[in-house]
Amino acid sequence: MALATQPSPAADRTAADHAPGATSLLEPAALQRISRMELMASQVMDGYVQGLHRSPHVGFALDFAQHRPYVAGDDVRRIDWRVFAKADRYYIKQYEVSTNLRCQIVLDASASMAYRGPNDPLSKFRFAQFVAAALAYVVLHQQDAAGLVTFDSRVRAFVPARSTPSQLMRLLRTIDETPAERESGIGPILHEVAERIDRRGMVVVISDLFEDAGKLTEAVHHLRHKRHEVILLQVMSDDELTFPFRTWSEFENLEQAGDKMKLDPAQVRAGYLDAVAKHQKALTDGMAKLNVSHLLLNTSKPFDAALATYLARRAGRK
Amino acid sequence: MSFLMGSLAWWVVGAAAVSLPVLIHLLHRQKTRPVPWAAMMFLRASVLQQKHRKKVDNWLLMLLRLAVLALLVFLLGRPLLSGGITNPLASDAPxxxxxxxxxxxxxxxxxxxxxxxxxxxxxxxxxxxxxxxxxxxxxxxxxxxxxxxxxxxxxxxxxxxxxxxxxxxxxxxxxxxxxxxxxxxxxxxxxxxxxxxxxxxxxxxxxxxxxxxxxxxxxxxxxxxxxxxxxxxxxxxxxxxxxxxxxxxxxxxxxxxxxxxxxxxxxxxxxxxxxxxGKPNLTVGDLGVSPAVVGVNRPAAVTATVVNTGPAEVPATDARLLVDGREVARQSVAALPVAASRTLRFDHSFASANSHAVEVRVDARDALDADDAAAASAYVWPALPVLVIDGQLSGAALDASGTESALRAFRRSRYLTTALLSDAAAADTPPLAKVTLAGVADPKLPALELDDYALVVVNDVPALPAVLQNKLLDYAKSGHGVWFILGRNTERGLVRDQLAAANLMHLDVADQQAAAESPVLVDVREPQHPTLAGFAADPARNGLAGLTALKWWSVKPRDADARVPLATATGDPLMIDRPIGSNGGRVVVWTTPVDGASGWNNWPTVRAFAPLVNVTAYHLAAGWTKGQENRRLDSGQPLVWTGPADPPVAWAEVTRPDGTKARARPLVRDARQIVRFSDTYLPGRYELRFDRSELPPVYYGVGIDRRELxxxxxxxxxxxxxxxxxxxxxxxxxxxxxxxxxxxxxxxxxxELWPLLAGGLLAFLLAETFMTWRVMRRQVGPAGGVGAVGLPAAV
Missing domain, CATH: 3.40.50.410 (von Willebrand factor, type A domain)
Incomplete structure (x- = not known):
């Protein structure tokens, strides 16, 4: 998978942060851990679903596509007994229309995502890129359709969900080529995404969610109204969660040049943490009401472990 | 209200201290570092939310800290509340x-x-x-x-x-x-x-x-x-x-x-x-023992001065001489008018050698008893062992039976020996010197142990005996005396070379012995020299004026430390004195003989001769007898005893006049033991005893502090x-x-208001601590960040 190396986002500050290409987004070790999971859709999907995705349309005639090995959780009724008789192994028959999960990954590429704390291995955006790539890989690997939306204050790229083999490369290239810049406006973007996705499916939002919790909830509500399953993956730096600064500092807004605040961090720390906590609580409460998964990812921890944990939790809930 | 530390400098320092928090605050503000930041929305919210409350808290904290410092400055200024009625603390405080x-x-x-x-x-x-x-x-x-x-x-x-x-x-x-x-x-x-x-x-x-x-x-x-x-x-x-x-x-x-x-x-x-x-008072002082060298059973005089220091006449009273605590003489003191003084003289012979405590006391019932007595100590010498090596004794064997026969064997050195054996002032008294005579070629001379003698007299020898050549310097350095008397038998080599070779004295010698046509008077150049001071002090014994010389060795000393107390009127030295080493050893050279018959001078015939010989001998033996002088110390003056290194003394016990005892350890310096004791502020008799019984006790007399009179x-x-x-x-x-x-x-x-102020300061400090805690708590917030407030932890 030789992809052209793209310049890294302007705000990403170290060489380690700069991916040499799209393939660097898929580290073998991380993929190995994640790909053991199947992305489970907890809702009944629209369309024809086979295999993992339960469908009300059982017994509908389908075009055979391929066999694949049986894994725990598959409906035993779908085991191809003929193959079993020949090969003494369990195989599932798969058909063309079994790729019915349509996962749209919405990646925040605003300048605020470019933050990288002194102790963070990756910037928030690089972290988000890895998460998006991993998700795309997993979704496509299980023959489902994956799409991508990158945005700042407007939609920067919109790749419709597909399950074709070339889709992964396209998604990875788009993810990797996207720099983190400009202001974010996640609320309007989600409204727009809700309007532009015609078939219901899964929408995974990867962002720091620095947006008014009310507006955000409203936007997510719109998506839910369109009967999408929504997963909010909130990426935050450890610094943003603990505010460890001690000396007098001048905080410069990453999204707005010239917006600076000179203050004593010790004085505002308590208030800051209070504001973060309130925001998070409002988000969590709002998302819980909408039955939306909200996962906070800390950039100081490995993204694959976080994702694997989440997927395992989803599998358990099924 | 006043201040014990109310100087301007103090208040300047205080003002600087009080302004310190403000300065720190201002300086602290200046240093900022840029931080690119994403979560500005939370930062802005927190600043808006807490701005007002923090402002109040911070001002309060700053004021409290200023107050603490101001109070501290005020307290250290030691304010004093003055005035009677308005001062509640002044009433009846313990x-x-x-x-x-x-x-x-x-x-x-x-x-x-x-x-x-x-x-x-x-x-x-x-x-x-x-x-x-x-x-x-x-x-x-x-x-x-x-x-x-x-x-x-x-x-x-x-x-x-x-x-x-x-x-x-x-x-x-x-x-x-x-x-x-x-x-x-x-x-x-x-x-x-x-x-x-x-x-x-x-x-x-x-x-x-x-x-x-x-x-x-x-x-x-x-x-x-x-x-x-x-x-x-x-x-x-x-x-x-x-x-x-x-x-x-x-x-x-x-x-x-x-x-x-x-x-x-x-x-x-x-x-x-x-x-x-108006009470009369007698004071006894200036206690002295003479002569400077007191021998056993030889006459000595104890003198003291009695002064009427009171405002009234003192009636006649008795004065007593106490030796070693026993009364040995008594005499009456006539009535003394105001400010009059009288010198008392007690003649006394000491029956035994070594140290004796001497005290003169008047039996007065006067205003102050402590000054009615004066104390001193006298050291009574045993006979000084003297070795005389005589060039005029050539051929005669050392007579073991004693001096008498030796005197019979020769004539010329009779004057010297006689003078050494008896002070001319009292010819019948026991001699102060014990003389051993030896000729230059005496076969027993090499066997003699020089250290047994306090001094060696080399009288008119042609040349130094070979056995002595290398011994004399060490002998002198260890605190002994060497006395060279040059005469007609003396050869130039001795004067010019041998003395220098032995490192005893370096002399330039004229080719010929100097001779005058008529007797030349002796010039006393150093009247205060120890050998001559006695003659100046005691006119009755001053016969130096009659000394003349006709012939002498014309020499010039080259040693910087050589002194010439006696010289001829023409300027040639007659007596040269040079210290050797640090133990009191010395060399004396007389450039004219003492044989009387040679016609070089008239010395043996004058009255001063015997005292001069004796005093020179004592002077030369001063190193050997160092530390044994008569002792009368002033209050506070340390008592110092020195003695030979043998026998070694482990400790010396000092008995003070009040009966208390103290121990002192001797120091050893230059092969001599030194005991020093400084606590001599009590007047009276101090007794020094040693752990070695062969060393007799030594007494010291300390006078009263005259300022107290x-x-x-x-x-x-x-x-x-x-x-x-x-x-x-x-x-x-x-x-x-x-x-x-x-x-x-x-x-x-x-x-002083400090107890009250200290309480206030404590209260302010407590308030400051509380405020600091309050502000810090708000500033720092939860320890773990948002994860600790019960929200879904970041993964």
Whole structure:
């Protein structure tokens, strides 16, 4: 998978942060851990679903596509007994229309995502890129359709969900080529995404969610109204969660040049943490009401472990 | 309101300290570092939310910190609240009282009638009886009550329950040469009886006293008390020497730095106890033993001066001479008018060698007993062993049977030997020297042990015997004397080469011996030289004026340390004296002989000859006998004993006049042992005994501190200086019956406010701590960030 190396986002500050290409987004070790999971859709999907995705349309005639090995959780009724008789192994028959999960990954590429704390291995955006790539890989690997939306204050790229083999490369290239810049406006973007996705499916939002919790909830509500399953993956730096600064500092807004605040961090720390906590609580409460998964990812921890944990939790809930 | 530390510099420092928080705050603001930041929405929200409340808290905190510093500066400035009615603390606060009791020698004087002497009298013990004396045995009401007794009686008034409050404390210091503390811890009123008993049992003082030193010690003691008011009472006879008026350094050290117009923390009151006026007083002093070298059973004279130092005539009395504590002579002293003096002379022969204590005492019942005696010690010499190597004795064998036969064997050296064997002033007395004669070629000469002799006389020899050539320098360096007498037998090689080769003396020699046509008078160039001083001091024995010389060796000494006490009128040295080494060894060269018959000079025929020979011999033996001189020390002057390195002394025990003993360890320096003892402030006889029984005891006499005899009391001018507003070392004088004025409630004119302020400071500090905690808590927030507030933890 030789992809052209793209310049890294302007705000990403170290060489380690700069991916040499799209393939660097898929580290073998991380993929190995994640790909053991199947992305489970907890809702009944629209369309024809086979295999993992339960469908009300059982017994509908389908075009055979391929066999694949049986894994725990598959409906035993779908085991191809003929193959079993020949090969003494369990195989599932798969058909063309079994790729019915349509996962749209919405990646925040605003300048605020470019933050990288002194102790963070990756910037928030690089972290988000890895998460998006991993998700795309997993979704496509299980023959489902994956799409991508990158945005700042407007939609920067919109790749419709597909399950074709070339889709992964396209998604990875788009993810990797996207720099983190400009202001974010996640609320309007989600409204727009809700309007532009015609078939219901899964929408995974990867962002720091620095947006008014009310507006955000409203936007997510719109998506839910369109009967999408929504997963909010909130990426935050450890610094943003603990505010460890001690000396007098001048905080410069990453999204707005010239917006600076000179203050004593010790004085505002308590208030800051209070504001973060309130925001998070409002988000969590709002998302819980909408039955939306909200996962906070800390950039100081490995993204694959976080994702694997989440997927395992989803599998358990099924 | 006033301040004990109210200088301008202090307030400048204080203002700087108070402005410190503001400065730190401003400086702290200046340094910022840029941080690119994403979560500005939360930052903006927190700043808006907390701005107002923080502002108030921070201002409050800043004010509290400023107040703490200002209060600290104020407190360290030691504010003093003055004024009677408005001062709630001045009413009847308990007092820590330091009592300085003058225990100097002058307090042995009789007290004036009614000077508070209701306690036991006495104090009549003489110097030597100090240990057994004391005032404890005297009957109350004795008319011979001393100043010290009166002082103790004044202190005893403090035991009056009406005078002291239950929480008052008393500390007592005796003003002696160095202050002596009777009560290491402040004594409460109820336990004062024991302290008074201890005071009464003190033997009378013998040393000088320093009031400022004692006040300084008392100030340290009252500082240990818990009461806020501190008072020091100085009960003394007001002797000027003890009080050291006009000595600002001593008094500043005593009472601390005083600031004009500021009430001192510790106030000092003078409680004078007057000595009896008009009482006669005799003082014995200037005790001396002559001659300088005293031999066994040889006549010696003990002289002392008796002075009437009182204001009245002293009637006739007896004076006694005590040797080693036993009375050996007595004579009467006629009545002495005011300021008159008389020299007493006791003739006495000491029957045994070594050290003897000598004391002259007058039996006077006068104002001060301690100066009625004077003490010294006399060292009685055993005979000095002298080896005479005589060039005129050539051919004669060393006669083991003694001097008599040797004298028969030759004629020329008779003069020298005779002079050595007998002081011409008293020809029938036992000799001071024990002479061994030897010829140059004597076969027994090499076997002689030079160290057995105090000095070696090399008389008119042609050349140094080979056996002596290499020995004489070491012999002289170890503290012995070598005496070369040049004569007609002497060869030039001895004078020019051998003396230099032996490193004893370097001389330039003229080609020929100098000769005068007519006798040349001898020029005494150094009348104070030890060999000649006696002749200058005693005109009766001064025969030096008649000395003449006709012929002599014309030499010039080249050694820088060589002295020429005697020379011819033409300038040629007749006597050259040079010290050798550091142990008192020396070499003396006479450039003209003593044989009388040679016609070189007239010396053996003059009266001064025998004394001159003897004194020269003693001078040369000074290293051998170093440290054995007659001893009369002044108070405080250290006693020093030196002796040969053998036998080694482990310790020496000093018995003081009051019977107390102390041990001193000898130092060994240049092969001699040195014992030094500095605590000689008590007058009287000091006895030095050694752990080696072969060393006889040595006595020293220490005189009284003459300053204590000074009758001068503090003048009005002195008292005005002590109480001057500039420093106020002493508040004022109080009568012993008026102590309440110092201790009662009315005395407190100013009270330090530090206890109150310290409480306030503590309260401010607590408030500051609380505020800091409050602000810090708000500033820092939860320890773990948002994860700790119960929200879904970041993964």
């Amino acid at each position: 007092v820590d009282i330091g009592v300085v009791v003058d225990h100097s020698l002058s307090t042995r004087r009789l007290a004036a009638d009614g000077a508070g002497a209701t306690g036991p009298g006495g104090g009549a013990a003489l110097i030597g009886d100090a240990a057994s004396g004391g005032s404890a045995g005297s009957a109350p009401g004795d008319s011979r009550a001393t100043v010290y007794d009166a002082a103790v009686a004044a202190v005893a008034r403090l035991a009056d329950p009406a005078l002291l409050r239950p929480s008052d404390t008393v500390s007592v210091v005796l003003a002696e040469h160095s202050p002596r503390v009777l009560t290491p811890l402040p004594v409460p009123r109820d336990a004062l009886g024991g302290t008074l008993d201890a005071l009464r049992k003190q033997p009378p003082g013998l040393s000088a006293g320093s009031i400022p030193d004692a006040v300084r010690r008392a100030r340290e003691l009252v500082g240990r008390g818990r009461n806020t008011r501190k008072v020091i009472l100085v009960v003394s006879d007001g002797q000027r020497a003890d009080w050291q008026p006009k000595d600002a350094a001593a008094w500043t050290a005593a009472v601390g730095q005083r600031v004009k117009g500021v009430e001192s923390a510790v106030r000092v009151y003078d409680v004078p106890v007057a000595p009896a006026a 000074d009758e001068a009391a503090l003048t009005d001018d002195d008292r005005a200086w002590l109480a001057a507003d500039d420093h106020k070392y002493v508040e004022r004088s109080l009568a012993p019956t008026d102590l309440a004025a110092a201790l009662g409630g009315g005395g407190g004119k100013g009270v």
